[in-house]
Amino acid sequence: MGILSRASYVIRSKLNAILNRAEDPSETLDYSYEKMRDELQQVKQGIADLTTQKKRLEIQKRRLEENVEKHNEQAREAVRQDREDLARQALEKKQSKMEQIEQLETQIADLQETQDNLVEKKDKLQSRIEEFRTKKETMKARYEAAEASSRVSEAMTGAGDEMADVSRAIERAEERTDEMEARAAAMDELEDTGAFDDALSDKDSIDRELEAGRASSEVDSELETLKAELGKSSSSPSSSADADADADVEVEAESEPETESQGGNDDPAVEAELEELKNEEDA
Incomplete structure (x- = not known):
């Protein structure tokens, strides 16, 4: 089979498949019935x-x-x-008319036979049309019932195209919902950890640690203030002695880091920067 023959065969098969899918038996039956009625009308017109x-x-x-x-x-x-010549002429004309009458009778007989045949065919065709109409209505009713039953079955089993589309839509909606729920949970977790605050702030990790240290220092200072107030309100000498001892300890604790920082760091630039920071805090 040549290429053109194969291509022609494929095209015809595709067209046939498309026509089969597009064909509606009810419409086909109605069209056939109308064609038969048109033929009957043509036969009647021919008889007329x-x-x-x-x-x-x-x-x-x-x-x-x-x-x-x-x-x-x-x-x-x-x-x-006694005009024999005129009598002969009249008889000759009569003979000519008689011959014409015979020809007309033959033609009329032929037309009558044709008419009888057409009337007979018309009656048969009309009978067939009535029979086809009854069968057409029966076939249409059967097809519509079968189509309705098929649709119900497809709806019940979910095998129809529309039900398949609905199922896919439900699956996509469930996937989308799960995704949105996971995203919302992730946002809540990030918000709880303070990631959003860190992202929106222009401070780095050193600034945040320094702020945390200052907050802790303020708490310690307030705690010492409360201790001092409670110590002043106490009348026992031991409490005063303890307060003095605590003060001495604090003084020693403050002096020791300075000594360590001075002896432990040999970098002059770092020492100068630390000294500048201390001066700023004292000021």
Whole structure:
């Protein structure tokens, strides 16, 4: 099989498949019924035309018969007047009209036979059309019932195209919902950990640690203040002695880091920067 033959075969098969899917039996039956009715109407029109033609020939035949009778009278009158020549002419015309009448009778008989055949065919065709109409309505009812049953079955089993689309839509909605729920949970977790605050702030990790240290220092300072207030309100000498001892400890604790920082760091630039920071805090 050549390429063109194969291509033609494939195209015809594809078109046939498309037509089969697009074909509606109800519409096909209705179309066939209308075509048969059109044919019946054409047959009736042909019978009417044939009958009209036959009537014209019959009228022409009657006129010829009247002429024949007229020529008979002319021949008799000519004989009574001893005009044999006129009588002969009248009889010749009569003979010509008789021949025409015979031809018309043959044509009329043929038309009558054709008309009878057409009437018989028309009756058979009309009977077939009525039979087809009954069968058409029965087939349409069966098809519509089968189609409705198929749709119900597809809806119940979810095998139909529309139900498949609905199922896919539900699956997509569930996936989208799960995704949005996971995203919302992630946002809540990030908000709880303070990630959003860190992201929106322009401070780095050193600034945040320094702020945390200052907050802790303020808490310690307030705690010492409360201790001092409680110590002043106490009347026992031991409390005063303890307060003095605590003060000495604090003084020693403050002096020791300075000594360590001075002896432990050999970098002059770092020492100078630390000294500047201390001066700023004292100021």
